[in-house]
Amino acid sequence: MRRKAMSLILGVMVLAAMSGCARQPAAPALEDTLIIGSSQEPTTLDPAIVYDGSDRITRLIYESLLDYVGSTAEVQAHLATDWRVSPDGKVYTFELRDDVQFHDGTPFNAEAVKFSFDRMTKIAKGMSWAFRMVLAEVKVTAEYTVEFHLKKPYPGFLGMVANRYAAPIISPSIMQHEKDGDLAQGWAHDNAIGTGPYKLVNWTKKQELTLVKNDDYWRGWPQKHISRVVYKILPDSATQRMMLERGDIHTATHIGIDDIIVLMDHPEIRIEPAPTSNFNWFLLLNTQKGVFADRRLREALSWAFPYDETVRHVFRGQATQSVGPVPFGVPGHEPDLFQYHRDLDRAKALMAAAGYPNGGFKVTITHGDNDWARKILEMTISTLGELGITAETKPLVWGAMLDNMASQDTAPDIVVADWWDDYPDPDAFLGGMADAFWWGGREAADYFYVNPEVQDLLGEAAFEADPARRVDLYRRAQELMVADCPGVWIMDYLYATPFRKNVYGYVANPYYIMSYNVYGMWIEAR
Amino acid sequence: MRTLRRLARNRLTLLGFLGLLALIAIAITAPAWVPFPDHGGPARDVANRLQPPGPVHRFGTDDFGRDIFSRVCLGAVISLRTGVIVVLLASTLGVTLGAAAGFAGGLVDEVIMRITDAFLAIPSLVLALAISTALGASLTNALLAISLVWWPWYARLIRAQVMAIKEQEFVESARSLGMGPFLILTRHILPNALAPILVQASMDFGYVILTAASLGFLGLGAQPPTPEWGLMVSVGRKFFPRWWWVATFPGLAIFLAVLCFNLVGDGLREVLDPRLRKQDA
Numbered sequence: 001m002r003r004k005a006m007s008l009i010l011g012v013m014v015l016a017a018m019s020g021c022a023r024q025p026a027a028p029a030l031e032d033t034l035i036i037g038s039s040q041e042p043t044t045l046d047p048a049i050v051y052d053g054s055d056r057i058t059r060l061i062y063e064s065l066l067d068y069v070g071s072t073a074e075v076q077a078h079l080a081t082d083w084r085v086s087p088d089g090k091v092y093t094f095e096l097r098d099d100v101q102f103h104d105g106t107p108f109n110a111e112a113v114k115f116s117f118d119r120m121t122k123i124a125k126g127m128s129w130a131f132r133m134v135l136a137e138v139k140v141t142a143e144y145t146v147e148f149h150l151k152k153p154y155p156g157f158l159g160m161v162a163n164r165y166a167a168p169i170i171s172p173s174i175m176q177h178e179k180d181g182d183l184a185q186g187w188a189h190d191n192a193i194g195t196g197p198y199k200l201v202n203w204t205k206k207q208e209l210t211l212v213k214n215d216d217y218w219r220g221w222p223q224k225h226i227s228r229v230v231y232k233i234l235p236d237s238a239t240q241r242m243m244l245e246r247g248d249i250h251t252a253t254h255i256g257i258d259d260i261i262v263l264m265d266h267p268e269i270r271i272e273p274a275p276t277s278n279f280n281w282f283l284l285l286n287t288q289k290g291v292f293a294d295r296r297l298r299e300a301l302s303w304a305f306p307y308d309e310t311v312r313h314v315f316r317g318q319a320t321q322s323v324g325p326v327p328f329g330v331p332g333h334e335p336d337l338f339q340y341h342r343d344l345d346r347a348k349a350l351m352a353a354a355g356y357p358n359g360g361f362k363v364t365i366t367h368g369d370n371d372w373a374r375k376i377l378e379m380t381i382s383t384l385g386e387l388g389i390t391a392e393t394k395p396l397v398w399g400a401m402l403d404n405m406a407s408q409d410t411a412p413d414i415v416v417a418d419w420w421d422d423y424p425d426p427d428a429f430l431g432g433m434a435d436a437f438w439w440g441g442r443e444a445a446d447y448f449y450v451n452p453e454v455q456d457l458l459g460e461a462a463f464e465a466d467p468a469r470r471v472d473l474y475r476r477a478q479e480l481m482v483a484d485c486p487g488v489w490i491m492d493y494l495y496a497t498p499f500r501k502n503v504y505g506y507v508a509n510p511y512y513i514m515s516y517n518v519y520g521m522w523i524e525a526r
Numbered sequence: 527m528r529t530l531r532r533l534a535r536n537r538l539t540l541l542g543f544l545g546l547l548a549l550i551a552i553a554i555t556a557p558a559w560v561p562f563p564d565h566g567g568p569a570r571d572v573a574n575r576l577q578p579p580g581p582v583h584r585f586g587t588d589d590f591g592r593d594i595f596s597r598v599c600l601g602a603v604i605s606l607r608t609g610v611i612v613v614l615l616a617s618t619l620g621v622t623l624g625a626a627a628g629f630a631g632g633l634v635d636e637v638i639m640r641i642t643d644a645f646l647a648i649p650s651l652v653l654a655l656a657i658s659t660a661l662g663a664s665l666t667n668a669l670l671a672i673s674l675v676w677w678p679w680y681a682r683l684i685r686a687q688v689m690a691i692k693e694q695e696f697v698e699s700a701r702s703l704g705m706g707p708f709l710i711l712t713r714h715i716l717p718n719a720l721a722p723i724l725v726q727a728s729m730d731f732g733y734v735i736l737t738a739a740s741l742g743f744l745g746l747g748a749q750p751p752t753p754e755w756g757l758m759v760s761v762g763r764k765f766f767p768r769w770w771w772v773a774t775f776p777g778l779a780i781f782l783a784v785l786c787f788n789l790v791g792d793g794l795r796e797v798l799d800p801r802l803r804k805q806d807a
């Protein structure tokens with residue numbers, strides 16, 4: 001009896017489903033609200049100051065003159081319509097759209113562009129250091145024409161203008177909220193007037209932000225779109241994962257690698273990895289003090305590290321083994337550089353040559369306190385163990401790590417490090433090294449790695465206008481670095497974002513890592 | 527002998543005692559017989575990561591392919607050593623200061639007791655967290671931190687004992703015979719005041735192991751790849767519930783170890799505490 005009833009119900013359901021199909025052949029119903037989970041609350045919404053994950057919100061509200069095409073590091077016009085570079089490489093002229101308005105009706109024009117860039121350099125926070133390094137002046141030459149005069153030719157400039165920090169355009173009307181000459185920083189911290197597809201309507205601190213679509217958006221709205229974005233602050237990665245599994249949120253950022261691995265097998269979840277990387281993980285070796293001052297021991301570690309196991313098993317294919325210091329996908333990546341592979345015998349022979357046939361010494365390691373760093377740390381400790389080396393480890397937050405590296409009195413032998421660039425240019429990735437930024441050190445004697453030849457090559461390459469020569473300079477610098485083994489370049493990480501399967505239209509771009517192109521996405525109702 | 531017999535009469539105490547013996551035996555001999563003795567250290571077998579419990583890996587493997595059974599057994603010695611060191615450090619410090627306070631009285635007593643008040647005013651785990659954060663995360667520092675938050679309990683306990691005993695007649699007579707205060711304290715008072723300390727210490731083993739595991743869980747105690755149980759639970763938590771075995775087995779080990787110590791402690795208290803002994807006699 002019961003079975004009969006069941007089959008009857010099933011039959012009715014199938015019929016209902018079929019008739020439903022027949023009535024509406026295409027056009028599935030849409031959900032209008034995208035719910036994002038994230039462990040990070042924006043620190044500010046001021047686009048002149050944002051220099052962290054806060055761009056996940058500001059990118060929806062504010063726009064730049066240029067942006068990156070799809071998943072690539074190529075730039076295309078966005079609020080600009082066209083641009084030219086003067087023959088000497090020092091003047092960039094942008095023609096602007098004449099049909100754009102800010103959320104409050106203020107017209108977008110060359111004055112607004114000048115206002116935004118002047119304000120950003122005056123506030124001098126966030127990523128403005130990069131602009132102050134190269135930008136001399138912004139000139140308005142017509143209502144919709146603006147010129148950027150550089151101090152010297154800088155080939156990375158277009159990439160900088162497209163980047164997600166510091167370059168977005170803010171409405172000059174915010175100045176009515178200025179207090180004590182703060183250029184309206186106080187107001188723009190919690191409020192926003194941009195040109196973008198979404199407007200901020202609510203920010204309940206520590207809980208959530210809500211944005212709604214800008215009806216007058218200059219690109220118009222396609223039939224399939226998302227009209228509301230709710231950004232929930234969920235500090236714990238496991239919570240994010242469970243809410244995704246239950247369907248309480250559509251996607252999550254900053255979710256731990258193990259939670260991503262768990263989600264891979266979930267039938268309702270799709271993982272979208274970025275097609276290229278701008279984010280690598282490596283071991284920084286202290287070449288100036290301690291055992292790793294001996295190049296042979298650095299090379300030994302480079303041969304001993306189990307790259308393949310790390311990439312294939314520990315990170316379940318969400319990474320590829322690095323070739324040199326620049327990840328693939330970043331301009332300046334050299335696919336033909338020498339690449340180490342695991343060869344333990346060779347590593348042991350080098351150890352013996354350096355006078356440590358059975359290891360027998362201890363090294364110190366500092367590392368970040370996150371999933372990625374801990375996994376690399378354990379692989380490193382285990383590799384060192386195979387060479388007879390013991391390790392003393394210390395988890396630190398990023399700022400403390402930099403402090404720790406800044407003096408040889410406290411500097412460890414190894415730092416488990418990761419790096420990503422702010423804009424697509426080899427200078428952004430390697431240039432830090434010319435002023436020894438990511439090699440630690442406050443005094444020259446405190447640097448982890450010093451090679452004047454590399455520093456000269458990088459310094460020269462940064463402002464080299466001839467593209468072919470520039471590529472060549474960067475290649476030579478990288479060849480020297482790989483030969484010096486100041487680091488063990490482990491893997492280029494492919495940042496992956498989990499989605500409920502009914503969310504469509506996401507385009508992963510490593511330069512917009514952990515943020516969303518919500519305009520262009522849609523959600524089908526389930 | 528009578529004490530031991532009385533102890534054995536209580537089934538639960540006996541059970542706890544046998545459990546403890548087993549734990550100690552495992553702690554001492556584990557490296558000799560666990561299937562993967564190197565998995566307690568920097569070994570890895572990532573091709574076998576997160577294997578479920580089976581014939582080869584009785585408790586399954588963790589995210590680096592290490593045998594959890596071996597690691598749990600090898601971790602026993604860490605937890606036991608933690609318990610012994612902390613209890614010894616804390617009770618030595620506490621007994622010394624507490625006895626001094628109780629015996630000397632006056633200003634000394636006042637100062638020492640206000641210090642214990644200050645320590646006891648803050649929840650012990652929070653204080654241990656603060657201290658081990660300040661010292662830097664490592665197992666040794668965690669031990670120090672826990673000892674530092676634990677001694678005031680002993681100090682208070684012994685002080686009360688000493689104050690009660692020092693008024694008794696045999697102490698009076700020792701004094702009138704011209705015995706010095708140090709000798710009176712060590713020869714006459716302390717031996718008579720130690721029973722409650724023993725009970726307290728046996729109960730504390732369990733709590734100390736738990737606290738050390740909590741510090742490890744919070745990343746402030748042992749560092750990877752040490753097979754410390756709390757750290758293993760912390761790492762395994764991320765794999766719950768899909769790969770439940772990673773956190774469950776070290777968690778069970780903590781549970782059983784703490785339970786055994788508490789059963790034994792309870793039994794000891796029944797035997798040694800005169801107030802509880804009356805009905806028995």
